[in-house]
Amino acid sequence: MLSLLRGFARSKVAMIIIGLLVVGLAAYALPNVFSGGQPRGMISAGDRFVVKGALDQRIDNYIQASFTQNQQRISRQDVAQSGVAEQIIQYVAGETAQLAYADEERIKATRFAVSNFVASAPRFRDPITGEFSAETYRSEVLRQSRSIEDFEKELRDSLTTDYVKGAVIAGADVPDALSKAWALGQSEERFISYVNVPNSVADEIEPPTEVELVSFYDERKQMFEKPQRRAVSILSISADDFVDDAKVSEEDIRAFYDFRIKDYSSPETRIVMQLSSTDRSVAQRAADEIGVGGDPKMVAAGIEGLSIRERTVQPDDIANQQYADVLFALPEGEVFGPMQVDDQWVTAKIVDITPGIPQPFESVSEEISQLLAQEAAQDIYEASLENFFDLIGGGFSLEEAGEQIGAPVMHFQPVDRTGRTAQGRQLGAFMARQGAMTIINNLAFEGETSDVLDDPADGGMMVYRLDYIEPANIPEFADIRDSVEAAYMVMKKNEAVETIAAAIIQSARESGDLDAAAAEQKLTVVDPGQALTRRQLPEGISRSVYMTTFNAAQDQFIEANEQDGSRTIVHVKKISTATPENLAIMAPAGKRVLQDPLFSDMENAFYGSVYEDIDLQFNSQQISEYLKAMAGVE
Structure with missing residues (x-):
């Protein structure tokens, strides 16, 4: 689970959820969350402060986003142990400083701006009509265990920080001299x-x-x-180490096959009576009449401006994905619409459903067995992690820890600072693990081990140990x-x-x-x-x-x-070089190319100044206790 969580934490979706794409906080030298200070709440800046409940909400949002992407539940303990919780706290701190600056400058999003954003957000629209739905909005917010008032306050703050960011680069332009220099070089x-x-x-x-x-x-x-060389050993544990221990019964395979039978079948076929019009009210009238038992063909014949078509379709036959999702989610006999599909308003009735043809159980049982074995191995791996941490932290040797958890210790030839052996070969085990040589070179004495680290080679956890050091030397001429x-x-x-x-x-x-x-x-x-x-x-x-x-x-x-x-x-x-006339034509392209790095530099400089001027404070004791409690540390 931790490896899954760490992978998600590095994904683009998670970076947006955490907020790392909004501002690269590390670039602005935010204070360490464990530095001193006694603010109101856990974090404060100006009249802004953050209490435990607000951080809990951010953590819960992250967990929900992780589930949406990976379809696997993660716990608050997982979030804390992986280090993601501290990243979220750092982001919230940066956001608080930005809002404190906005307060000082009297910058604030209006209620109209909040209302306009909500009304235009696709996730708050009715999936059938495509229009804003107050009920959908209310349900979506409440589903996140938040009040409408709290949601709109957070949205206003988010819009406010966007305004500040927009103001930084508003009116900024790439100087003509730079764009002309770019054009001159490109045309040469x-x-x-x-x-x-x-x-x-x-x-x-x-x-x-x-x-x-x-x-x-x-x-x-x-x-x-001859350079100094270091011999190291690695103990790595991942789900792959437990595949052989995973027990998958024939009953488990059969139950999975029956439960996921659609995944192992050809696409289902549906007969759909589809009525369409360019006028929404016409399609709505058709939906009303068919919904109370009207025959689609008779309804179409009695309404002017309504066309009807009987279609036999499979999911890939429907170009509009939203339409296909609704069409293949409803049971036989159901009527829905009107729904806008391209330039038409569509009402449809599900006339008949023909299930897909399942592949024989025997032909997919091995594939299912491997899938279930991988899932079972992941569960065993996650259950073994606590023991793994205890063994490493308890002073056991890598060999003793490896024997207990059933994972072999890997021993390697001595390598120099670049990872090359005396024969000049680069070892694949180090090349597959980004940052391996930095960790190895930082081990100071024989027998020293690294912290328990993510293993980028297989998504598990790992520990390095420095076995011995071959000192640098100059060989004799002979x-x-x-x-x-x-x-x-x-x-x-x-x-x-x-x-x-x-x-x-x-x-x-x-x-x-x-x-x-x-x-x-x-x-x-x-x-x-x-x-x-x-x-x-x-x-x-x-x-x-x-x-x-x-x-x-x-x-x-x-x-x-x-x-x-x-x-x-x-x-x-x-x-x-190009003629002056052609250089003038090329110059706007130069402005576009140079604009992003220029604006990025301006934002970096601005936010750096904000974080220096705003008195951002952390209650280090509360934050430390909060993270320890979340991680399950006594």
Whole structure:
């Protein structure tokens, strides 16, 4: 459950619920929720304060949103143990500071603005008529265990913070100079020719003598240093570890199959008598008459401006998803409407329902068995987590904890700070776990373990242990002679390539002719045959040549260092830009491209100033007790 919750906490839906998409609070250096201060309530700023009930409501909203997305219940304890509760408190604190600022500036959403928002919100509309429904509004708010008054107060606060945000960037515009500079760069075309000096020109390097090698080693000992390496072990626990322990009976599989039979059947088919008109009142009259027993065909014949059509449909045949949802949710004989579908008002009667044809139980039983085993394994995993935390926190070794919970400890070869072994391999176990090397490198002494962490590799929990450290050292010459010789030859080849490249550049600069300079070294110049632009890297042009081209002036000869150690001499023959008329046409596009980062910087600066000026206070003791009680910590 915790892994599911943490996954949801990182989802876009949850970020909207928590409010992390509204303001990146971490960027504004909000005070730590456990710092001092004795505010009114748990959090306060200006005349605003937050009490326990308000935080409870935010937590409950998050839990409901999680259920809506994942169809699995999570508890308040899960929310606290995963760290999401503290994120929500941080958001509420930021929101409180913003509202306190709005109060000081006398910024407040009007009751009309609240009413207008409610009346236009899709979730408060009648699903049949598409119009605002006071009953739907009341039911939706009460379903969230909130009063209308509290809901509208929170909505007013939300609109107020939107006003503040809008005021920050209102009237802001990207300066013409910036948009013109963008347009100039985007329109620029550069025509080049180039010659590559390959490593093969240095194939005839004489091998070094032993004296030269020893001297090379002595002068460059640091380049042969072996870095410190750390050997670690990982104990990871996830639902996958318990799949073999999950017991799924034939009765369980059959019961699931019977309960979810629609999921294992072909789509059901419905015969629908559909009456439609461009006039809502006409469709309403049809619905009224059919609803009291009228025959749809006779009703259609007696009402002007009403068309009728008998349709045999499956869910995928209905283009309008809202219409399809209603159509396939009602029982046989039911009448509904009028409902707006595109430019028509539709009334319909469900005439007949033909269920889909189920797949044979035998053909899907294995699939169901695996699904139920995964669900059972998830339950076993969640039940094992408390024991896992107790074992790790109780001082048991990873091996002892692993034996108790039935999960093996993974041991790894020593790796350097980048995760490479002495053979230069990067271990997949560390690559699959984002931030693994940061955690490993922060372990200070042999035997130290990390905190219990999320395991990004399988969605479970994990602990790192530092087993031992291999100190950095410089091997003796005799032990790495072959490596020293290889490094010596690479150096000499680079020097040879660089010497030829320098000769070509000097000759080209003196003569102004790259072709002749390249021919002196028996090399050939390449002309791409197309202009280079900042919009796209052309095929066949290396990134180093591309970047060098746009760092050079017209008629300049410049050297680019390639990834394989070769050198490329580039001649920028011509630079052309768009006409003033075309630049003026392109400038508005530049404004659009530059607008978002500009507005983001303005908002960051503004909110940073607000959080510095507003006296935001936390009751650290109450918050700590609140989180501990929610997490079930004594």
